[in-house]
Amino acid sequence: MVNYYVERIGQAVLTLVSVISLTFVLIRLMPGGPAEFLRAQLIRTQQGSVSETQLNRLVEIYISINPDTPILQQYIDYMTSILTGDFGRSFLYGESVTSVLGSALPWTAFLFSIGLGLTFTSGIVLGAIMAYSEGGRFDVTMSSVATFLNSIPFYVIALLLVYLFGYIWGVFPTSGKYNYDAVSPGLSLAFFASVLYYAILPLVSLVATGFGGWALSMRGNSIQVLGEDYLRVARLRGLPSRRIALRYVGRNAILPLYTGILLSIGFVLGGSVILEQIFQYEGVGYYLFQAIEGRDYPLMMGGFIMLTSATVVGILVADLTYGLIDPRASRGDSRESF
Known part of the structure; x- marks a missing residue:
C-alpha cells in the first residue's frame, strides 16, 4: 500500500520535473527561442543604452535565466525559481507571471x-x-x-x-x-x-x-x-x-x-x-x-x-x-x- 502511494507520487513529481525541464530546453537551447527573442526586444526598446551585463540581468529578470552562467547552473537556477513560484516577468503586462496568472x-x-x-x-x-x-x-x-x-x-x-x-x-x-x-x-x-x-x-x-x-x-x-x-x-x-x-x-x-x-x-x-x-x-x-x-x-x-x-x-x-x-x-x- 505504502509503496503504491510512493510510486504514484514519484511518477507525478517526475512528470512535473520533466515538463519544467522541457520549458528550460525551449527557452535556452532552441535557436531563436525566448532568450534570443527577448534579448532582441530589449536591445530595440533600450536603443543600445544598456551594457551587455545589464542586458543579461534584464533577461534573467524576465525568464529566470542568466546567460552568463554555465548551462548546468542556468538549469539549476531555473528549476529553483520555478519550484518556488517564480515564473519570470511578463513583458506584455509588465508584471510578474505569478501575479498575472494568480489573478x-x-x-x-x-x-x-x-x-x-x-x-x-x-x-x-x-x-x-x-x-x-x-x-x-x-x-x-x-x-x-x-x-x-x-x-x-x-x-x-x-x-x-x-x-x-x-x-x-x-x-x-x-x-x-x-x-x-x-x-x-x-x-x-x-x-x-x-x-x-x-x-x-x-x-x-x-x-x-x-x-x-x-x-x-x-x-x-x-x-x-x-x-x-x-x-x-x-x-x-x-x-x-x-x-x-x-x-x-x-x-x-x-x-x-x-x-x-x-x-x-x-x-x-x-x-x-x-x-x-x-x-x-x-x-x-x-x-x-x-x-x-x-x-x-x-x-x-x-x-x-x-x-x-x-x-x-x-x-x-x-x-x-x-x-x-x-x-x-x-x-x-x-x-x-x-
Whole structure:
C-alpha cells in the first residue's frame, strides 16, 4: 500500500520535473527561442543604452535565466525559481507571471468548476434515467441528442451563442467577467449576480457539448449493473426500488466515471484557451492566448506549466483516492485507475 502511494507520487513529481525541464530546453537551447527573442526586444526598446551585463540581468529578470552562467547552473537556477513560484516577468503586462496568472486563476477555476459540476451532474442523472427506460422512446431520443451534441466542439456552440444572444438579440454580454462600470468586486449580491450573468454563455457552451458524453457513459454503466446477479437477489429480498436504484445501481455505475471527472480537469483547463478568448473572459486561458499571440514567452511557459500541473494533480488524486471510494480496487492485483 505504502509503496503504491510512493510510486504514484514519484511518477507525478517526475512528470512535473520533466515538463519544467522541457520549458528550460525551449527557452535556452532552441535557436531563436525566448532568450534570443527577448534579448532582441530589449536591445530595440533600450536603443543600445544598456551594457551587455545589464542586458543579461534584464533577461534573467524576465525568464529566470542568466546567460552568463554555465548551462548546468542556468538549469539549476531555473528549476529553483520555478519550484518556488517564480515564473519570470511578463513583458506584455509588465508584471510578474505569478501575479498575472494568480489573478486570473480564480476566474478560470470558478467558471470551469461550475461548468464541470453541472455537466457531470446533468449527465449522470440523464444517463441513469435513460438506462431505466432502455429501448423506450425517451432513451432513443435522448441517446441521439446526446450523441449529436457530444460530437460538436464546444467552441462552435460558443460562437453561435455569442452571435445570437450577444450580437443579434443583445440578451447577454459578449466579453468581460462582470459589469465593470456598475459593480465593484466584493462580497455583495450585486457583484455575484453580475459574475453569474456574464458566465452564463460560457457555461451553456460547456454544458451543452459536455453532458452527452457523461450521459452515454452513465447509461452504459447502469445497463451493465442492472444485469448483475446481486440486483436480482436484492429484488428477491424485497428491497425498495429507490434503495436499489441509489445504493446498488447508481453507486456502482458512477464509480468508473470518478477517474474521468478528475482527468477531465486538465483537458477542460486546456480548452479554456479557446473558450476564454471567444468570450474575452480574462482567465488563465485568455492570458495564455495573449502570450502566444504576443510572443510573451515567460507568460506562455508559466501558463503551460500551470495547465500541465493541473492535469498531473488530477491524475494523482484519482490514483490515490479511487481505492478509498471503491474497496474492490484495493483488493485487485492492480490499482491503476485509468
